[in-house]
Amino acid sequence: MAWQYRTVHCGEVTKEHVGKEIVLNGWVQTRRDLGGVIFIDFRDRTGIVQIVFNPEYNKAAWEVADKVRSEYVLVVKGEVVNRAPEAINPKVQTGEYEVHISEIQILNDAKTPPFPIEDDLNVDEQVRLKYRYLDLRRPEMQRSLILRSKAAKAFRDYLDTNSFVEVETPMLTKSTPEGARDYLVPSRVHPGEFYALPQSPQLFKQLLMVSGLERYYQIVRCFRDEDLRADRQPEFTQVDIETSFLSMEEILPMMEKMVAHVFKETIGVDVPTPFPRLTYAEAMGRYGSDKPDIRFGLELTDVSDVVANSDFKVFASVVAGGGQVKAINAKGCGHYSRKEADDLAKFASRYGAKGLAWIGIKDGELKGPIVKFFKEEEINEMKKRLDVEEGDLLLFVADKPKVVADALGALRSKLAAELGLIDHSQFAFLWVVDFPLVEWDEEAKRYVALHHPFTRPKDEDLHLFDTDPGQIRAQAYDMVLNGYELGGGSMRIYKRDVQEKMFKALGFTPEEAREQFGFLLDAFEYGTPPHGGIALGLDRLIMLLAGRTNLREVIAFPKTASASDLMVNAPDVVAPKQLKELHIDTIVEEEEKVQA
């Protein structure tokens, strides 16, 4: 038999095929010989179906099947039959059927793979990455890739329907002094010069608005040469969007609907819109985070005023020094041992907290070493604000606002996970808005842009440029989901006078501004429309859609924490001739060589 293309996919055999002859292409998952009858779980990207070889169906096919091993590639032909009731496997989509094979061809054989091709694998990730081509055979990895493809399609369909134009921007572009570290690409034609890989197409998308394109998008690879964390990759993909003539009140609903469309089309989940909004101040105040997970409570409660005049000097002096005292109420943790409380304190200290005070509620009474310092009315007010009940545990941090937020924010997430407060079926979207436009850089002794120097201030805050730039709120917004920042954006400055005020606030002379931002400022002189946009991290969004916790699970060929590709072995040394053509040489210190 010449091999033939399938008539049906393995995972898609249904009762309509019963009694009919079908052709399948795929891989041998497992093979069992039961009393001279060979059963093979046969797999393709859609799933698995059982195929059966019996000398009674066809002796020649049965003889070939006897030589078959795991991961062999086959084409088989046979008749679909209903399994006997006792043989039905309810765990498999096609578990009610099997295919009695009359013809088989081995398209290819296979060595035994270094790990079995199955989900819930307990194999070192390094091995999975080295043999990524086998790792990607596992059903959950295939599902991730297919989900990712569907999500990208859903983004595009929505944006296309809304008159967005996809424009490709350069990968070989120019290094920018601000921002993260660039990946550089030496030029062969221009000795001593370099391209940079883009950290984002920010510059180009704003220029496309100057060009009058009005609605731009791109699903685009970006690059940052930073030290990696679990949720960072040196190359990552973003859904990059920019619009003209729209206000923030028009852009945000459009983006909400886009994300809702993607969730509906991919995993069938209805995401309610509009998303709730929190100001940056509220988010930091109530959740200790600018990307709060609002699937659970455990909010931070400010008790600074309550304890300001208390006899507990630690609290009183922090408040007197301009700091804060905040608490969270860990419901039902009143029984925690001293050791458990100490562990929480240790955890909080990682976020800069010098201590973690606590009060437990047992038998209707407040207990703990600091209780004695508070007057009755102070106790009563705390009880009221923190909604105290029997069995609660109050946890206090007293420090500068940033430390209080970081420590209690982290503690809040930790406790929620440990106490099982998180509904993992929920997708809790929100916008965080009203970010500060600039923040004071203690080292540089000047204000720096929180987002970038083209972020538009709120109209009603423009007057603060002259008096208190640190209080200006930006027309900037982050989309947050379940404690992750999915992306952010802003309205951009398009008027020259506002841009000049911004540069002045950042301490740039007009000459310095021109030197640093050069032709972009030129471009803005030729009739720039009001514009603004957003960039969403696609990798992270897919990770959340797929219910995973590691970006590498939703990227086909990811890099490790040391930015290596273990499969192709990149980066690697190159031929001296290549470097010579690029007018560069490597400068590797002896000690570095040892490290590498």
Add this chain to the structure above:
Amino acid sequence: MAWQYRTVHCGEVTKEHVGKEIVLNGWVQTRRDLGGVIFIDFRDRTGIVQIVFNPEYNKAAWEVADKVRSEYVLVVKGEVVNRAPEAINPKVQTGEYEVHISEIQILNDAKTPPFPIEDDLNVDEQVRLKYRYLDLRRPEMQRSLILRSKAAKAFRDYLDTNSFVEVETPMLTKSTPEGARDYLVPSRVHPGEFYALPQSPQLFKQLLMVSGLERYYQIVRCFRDEDLRADRQPEFTQVDIETSFLSMEEILPMMEKMVAHVFKETIGVDVPTPFPRLTYAEAMGRYGSDKPDIRFGLELTDVSDVVANSDFKVFASVVAGGGQVKAINAKGCGHYSRKEADDLAKFASRYGAKGLAWIGIKDGELKGPIVKFFKEEEINEMKKRLDVEEGDLLLFVADKPKVVADALGALRSKLAAELGLIDHSQFAFLWVVDFPLVEWDEEAKRYVALHHPFTRPKDEDLHLFDTDPGQIRAQAYDMVLNGYELGGGSMRIYKRDVQEKMFKALGFTPEEAREQFGFLLDAFEYGTPPHGGIALGLDRLIMLLAGRTNLREVIAFPKTASASDLMVNAPDVVAPKQLKELHIDTIVEEEEKVQA
């Protein structure tokens, strides 16, 4: 008035808007003051509409309009009215209407641009590239970008409907010794090591087939550090496709339908399928090109056998030496002067032809210096084969087959253009198939792969591995349109024994093969399905769709022939600190510095 988002686009004002109040956003194309009434051609990405300011409509708006100049950004509100019959402008889509403006706000002013924002611009391309953000305001550039976006969408829709999965492959990957020159990216984390930007995702797409993904696609940026021509860019985009379990006879029709879908969806043209196919041998023989433009005839005719024994020694000796004599009949060029014929000879010499012999047909007789050398039966046979008529001009090249093909192939295209033989409304697709698998490299004294070492030979030619590898035809195919290669692909080798024979033919020992192709050969051991694919050059396809002749017209931010971006000024020097972090230094010779 606070500015407001448009209710309708400029180019989309129709009779349904007459009598209604609309809001427009856009740019001032031109402004004319006729007797105290101000007429503005108002532009957005959809087109132009005339807006009119008259103190009678609104005095305040008229006063603001008086300050407006070209490229100012406005929001205006007004009533759509029919123009008087004599004022209708049939050249403009909205030429029957104008908008009487009652409110205006200047959103931004503009300096006078360095060139007018209009089509058919006669401006140096360097200036257009430096001010690309203004160049892209021109309607024809906007149309190109929108067409490109639509085409990409049409590709994706077709592939999605056909169960293809879009998978993103790495940009930071490994340098490969074969092929074109790589762009390199120094690693900060691994001193002395480099990533390479991909020339194509070939490796990864084959690995995805090993992974069982079955149908992969990606619209992906690729990089080649080669010296540039008009139709080359250092970074380019390809539609990259790979499939498993399909044969070439299933892949080619699928790809034809895909391209036909794109043409239909973008420019409304019906592309007939199936595409004609030419073997490589036919294409070279009849058209002197492996990417022939079949919109016109002027085919090459072999007269080697006719002239082999003639008295014209130049021809006879070439044939005796294993060469060819071929001719094209330039219909109606019999009147060409000796100078004109000499110019053609000079042109042919650029392609290696040592001479261009000619015979004209005038008054029923063959004329020209070589006619006397041929016997009557030789003349008659040439007349017959070349379909000679009054006024024709026969042009002969005698040389090695490659030179004959190159010279006459180029001459054929040149003459077709000059003689107006090309129907520019036609899209003449074809497949060129049956490429040789390998070709002899005279320098290396060994066979080299014409495509790559994983290209599958035709089954019926497998026996030639032992006797005459140069005669083996590959299961490779190029899609050709109007003389341009749109892309190419092949079926890949998936059986170990065939791969071993291929490596042997290429002169590799098993160890050398392993060293060069490493883990890809490992991967192929674990159950590789039959697979094959194609890559289409998106930039070139869009160029042809848009009826342009220069790739830079369909790329938003292209590079020049010296691989520079004149707008952002890339490449450029970088800070010494950046190089130090990357463990590299620049080695720039003094003479290079002067050049740079």
